[in-house]
Amino acid sequence: MKCNQCGGKAVVQMRQHKLALCAKDFLQWLPDQVERFIKKYKMFTHSDRVLAAVSGGKDSLSLWDILWRLGYSVDGLYIGLGIDGGIGYSDESRRLTEKFANERGLRLVVVSVPDVYGEAIPDMAHRTRRGKTKPCAVCGLTKRHIMNRIACEGGYDVLVTGHNLDDEAAALFGNTLNWATGHLVRQWPVLEARPPALARKAKPLCRIYEREMAAYAMLRGIEYIYDECPYAEGSKSIYYKELLNRMEADRPGAKLSFYVSFLQAKENGLFAPHADPNAESLHACTTCGQPTSAPGECAFCRMTLKVK
Amino acid sequence: MSVKLTLRDKEFIVKPGMTLRDSLSKIDVLPEAVLATRQGEMITEDEILQDGDEIKLIAVISGGYEDDKTEAVLLGINGDEM
Numbered sequence: 001m002k003c004n005q006c007g008g009k010a011v012v013q014m015r016q017h018k019l020a021l022c023a024k025d026f027l028q029w030l031p032d033q034v035e036r037f038i039k040k041y042k043m044f045t046h047s048d049r050v051l052a053a054v055s056g057g058k059d060s061l062s063l064w065d066i067l068w069r070l071g072y073s074v075d076g077l078y079i080g081l082g083i084d085g086g087i088g089y090s091d092e093s094r095r096l097t098e099k100f101a102n103e104r105g106l107r108l109v110v111v112s113v114p115d116v117y118g119e120a121i122p123d124m125a126h127r128t129r130r131g132k133t134k135p136c137a138v139c140g141l142t143k144r145h146i147m148n149r150i151a152c153e154g155g156y157d158v159l160v161t162g163h164n165l166d167d168e169a170a171a172l173f174g175n176t177l178n179w180a181t182g183h184l185v186r187q188w189p190v191l192e193a194r195p196p197a198l199a200r201k202a203k204p205l206c207r208i209y210e211r212e213m214a215a216y217a218m219l220r221g222i223e224y225i226y227d228e229c230p231y232a233e234g235s236k237s238i239y240y241k242e243l244l245n246r247m248e249a250d251r252p253g254a255k256l257s258f259y260v261s262f263l264q265a266k267e268n269g270l271f272a273p274h275a276d277p278n279a280e281s282l283h284a285c286t287t288c289g290q291p292t293s294a295p296g297e298c299a300f301c302r303m304t305l306k307v308k
Numbered sequence: 309m310s311v312k313l314t315l316r317d318k319e320f321i322v323k324p325g326m327t328l329r330d331s332l333s334k335i336d337v338l339p340e341a342v343l344a345t346r347q348g349e350m351i352t353e354d355e356i357l358q359d360g361d362e363i364k365l366i367a368v369i370s371g372g373y374e375d376d377k378t379e380a381v382l383l384g385i386n387g388d389e390m
Contacts, residue, residue, distance in 0.1 A: 001352045011350040020352060057370060166369065214343055214368035218350065228370060237371035245340040245369075 005029075012215045015252035023219045030216050031066045034204050041189040043202035048157035050074040053147050054100075054108075056093030056225040058217040059162030061100050063205055065222060067160070068104060075154075076101055079146050080112035081139060082120025085230025093225045100222065109154070111146050117304050122231075128303055135231050138303070145300040148290060151199035163203040166210035169255045170240035172262055185276035188266070196284040198291045209255070210241075311357040315342065315365040324361070329353035331363075341369050 001010040003022035010020035021029055037043075044050055050067060054060040054076045067074045078097045083089045094110070101108040114120045119127075121142060125135030151159040168187070175183040193200040205213060217224050232238065247254040282291040285298035287305070292298035297305070313320045313335060320335040328351060332339050342365040344351050357363065 001354050010352050013352040013354075023350070058368075059370075167371075170371070209340075210370075211340055211343065211368045214366065215350065218343065218345075218366070226366075228367075232371055235371050238369060241369050241371060242338070242341070245338045248340045249338055 011219070012212070014209070014212065016209070016248075016256050026215065027219055030208065030212060031070055033208060034063075034066050035070055037189070037207045038202075038204050041202070041206075043160075043190050043204060044072070044158045046072060048073070049155065051109075051147075051151050051154060051156040051159050052076050053143070053159060053161045054078050054097050055162070056095075056097045057162070058222070058224040059164050059167075059205060059210070059213050061097070061162075061222050061224050062213050062217045062220070063160065063162045064100070064106070065104075065220060066216075067204070068106060074160075075107040075109060075156075077109045077111070077147060077150050077159075079143050080110065080114070081142070082112070082114040083122060083230065087227050087230065089225070089227065089230055092227075096223055096225055109150055111150065113142060113146075117142075119304075124303065134235075136235065139231075141300055141303065145288075145290065145298070148197070148199050149288070152197045152290075156199065158200045158202050160202050160204055162205055162213075164205045164208050164210045164213050165255060165259055166241050166244070167237070168203070168206050169244055169259045170237050172259060173240045173244060174236060181271065181275040182277045185271045185273065188263070194282055194291065196282065196291055197289060198282060207256070207260070309359050311359070311361045311363065313344075313363045313365055316367060322357070324357055324359040326357060327353060328355045328357060328363070331357055332365075337365065342367055 001013060001020045002008065003010045003025055004019055005025040006022060008022040011023050012026045013020040050072050052060065052064045052067065052074050054064055056078070064074060064076055076097065078094060080094055081090050084091075098108060098110075100106075117124075121135050121139045124142070125138040128138060147159055171183075172187060174180075175187065189203050189206045191201040244255050244258070282293060283295045284290070285292045285296075285301055287297050287301040290298055290300075309324055310321045311324050311331065313322065313331060315337060322331045322334050326334070328344055329339055332342070332353075339353055345364045345366065346355075346361055351363075
């Protein structure tokens with residue numbers, strides 16, 4: 001198969017775009033696409049200070065690489081979760097993230113959950129009701145808390161995450177199956193800051209297929225953690241992605257169409273704002289000051305205070 | 309006469325002369341879920357696999373953060389509703 005741009009040998013075929021590219025043209029094309037969507041959804045500008053949440057995985061490291069190459073002012077935030085799983089998962093992901101940052105001379109903020117909060121995520125999950133069966137809920141809550149805290153304390157204009165199109169389509173699929181109107185109302189490439197102290201968030205990869213991100217990491221030579229989180233097996237998000245990929249195999253572009261049509265429907269007024277039960281003003285947590293949907297202590301403080 | 313495909317710790321053997329896409333179909337792997345390399349070089353799905361080829365398949369789908377990546381991250385706060 002030939003590259004549609006230079007006629008050389010293609011290494012990536014994107015059936016949803018009817019496009020095949022060689023390595024050189026793909027490495028130019030993908031960052032151009034990311035920049036296009038940063039501008040389209042008014043995510044941030046070159047004068048903004050950006051904080052990228054990085055896990056050591058292909059999406060977040062590639063996102064950091066792309067934003068850096070595009071000339072944005074972007075620091076990284078790595079959150080050490082204390083997950084071992086017999087493969088030293090957190091240690092290895094931290095090593096790879098630090099290596100990435102050092103090679104490019106980029107600033108990386110590291111927050112170790114066991115060091116700061118006294119417990120690794122699996123221990124925290126084991127102790128609490130919300131994590132009894134699977135630690136993902138505890139992990140998500142912890143990461144959101146820390147990401148927001150560091151973004152606010154560091155004075156960043158926006159926090160970016162490596163959510164790709166497959167992540168967004170899977171989330172949309174799950175939320176639609178459950179008619180989770182609150183989540184559907186909020187699903188958008190950018191979430192504006194809200195008082196008190198809720199950082200602005202953006203997802204620059206929201207229109208990029210997961211497979212394209214993996215191809216970018218590979219062709220760019222980015223060393224990322226290939227092993228899946230030991231707790232990911234059997235997760236709903238992976239199940240939804242597999243279902244969507246079955247459709248994609250038969251009908252190229254199905255995932256993209258599902259997500260983009262949703263965004264367009266929202267722009268045309270599909271959802272009323274009051275469908276979001278959290279649309280009301282947020283409250284400051286009485287312990288940490290971060291935003292929470294109900295008066296009193298936030299869920300994160302309630303969870304971590306039990307450790308102390 | 310065979311082609312070997314590996315995906316994580318699994319090995320699959322298929323007949324040569326098929327495209328990568330047909331080979332993936334034979335072993336029930338979704339093309340969207342993997343990248344394929346031969347001798348370290350990425351190849352496209354129309355590539356015809358030859359006798360003796362060893363194809364490394366790289367899984368591209370990650371997840372498990374269902375709370376993080378699907379729901380509450382969209383609100384991005386401390387999740388009292390959870």
